[in-house]
Amino acid sequence: MMFDFSGTFARWPELAWGATTTIWLAILSMMLGLLLGSLGAAARLSRHGALRLVPTVYVETIRNTPLLVQIYIIYFGLPAAGIRFTPPVAAVLALGIYTGAYATEILRSGIQSIPKGQLEAARALGLSRWRTLRNVEAGQALAAVYPALMSQFVLVMLATSLVSAISVTDLTASANNIQGLTFRSFEAYLVVAAIYLVLTFVLRSLLSGLERVVCPFKFVGR
């Protein structure tokens, strides 16, 4: 039982490439997730009952089934129906749709956290529904849910590891590859786990720094 990291460290370009792919996947999935989440939250708060049903079904279906099975449905299942994606596209779609369901709930709770009096005040001032949403609600809602979105971003980054199952060459896939070549499986995954830990730490730090830019009024007088 002796550790031997030399084979894993020798393949650092592969690890660096894998980490870059992981970061890109996380960013693109989060962007798609936020887009779907905004649409979902808006529909969920709409005045039309039928329109509210769509995001409810979306959120419940996605949140109560495993991401891995969702990835398989999109990558292996949909081609049977004539819809084909390359592995990276399928990965971003699956992760984005998955994130969107959680983002829908997070953003909805943010909008609902705004006191009713503000909406009444906005209406009394003659603001339209859209202007109220954009100038009164959006900023406050974002500030309220920023920590939750931040955690979600980290979770998405960690969840990207699943795309190695559909042959996307992310960080986990690079470990799979390296252990197949060096036969030092434990070491390869230890190194990759450490890299994920660093990525998590860096992402958290960057996002909490960004909070000051996105919602500066939260820090006034602090």
Added chain:
Amino acid sequence: MFQTFSFGHVVFLAHAALWTAALAGIALGGGAVGGMMIAVLRVSRTRALQWIAIAFVTIVQGTPLLVQLFLAYFGAAFAGLDVPPLAAAALAFTLYASAFFGDIWRGAIEGVPTGQWEAAGALGLGRMATLRLVVVPQAIRPAIPPTVGFIVQLVKNTALASIIGFRELTRAGQIVSNVTFQPLAVFLTVAAFYFAICYPISLASRRLEARMGRGHVEPSLI
């Protein structure tokens, strides 16, 4: 030989779903014990013990579950043990659940007002006795909804055990998909099985949440 996706396959999937439930059950039991230990370490007054708990939770929450599974699987081989996938999966999921339960329960314990600790101390109760007799009984109520919510995550995440070759629901789905060449129908059925297990738990979590309220301690309980 091709087979057509039929009732026999659904029965096969249903059997595999029992293994999914079994793995989730093991993780739940092991995680309950581990989580309690983590929560107690986390609120102890010894710095070193606190740090052990913090490090454990940070590492588990900062690395992908898939990588943790690989580490458990190949780590056993590294230690010279030939363990079946179920044992490796059980270990990884137990540690995973311990970290999350530990964190949830720590939050619940810290939600109990410090005055309770001081009053118990004034009455001559030791720290462990205070925790056991005064604090934990009050922390149980706010801890229940997030705990039940995490069980949904646990059931869904057992799907990852398929990647290290444990034949649970998702692995069974892959097997059926390979013999029928009908991945869409098969994985949608697999998703439906997961939904049937997870949705009732989600509903229960939400109902408990509405009834008990997050972090809210009712004085009548004391």
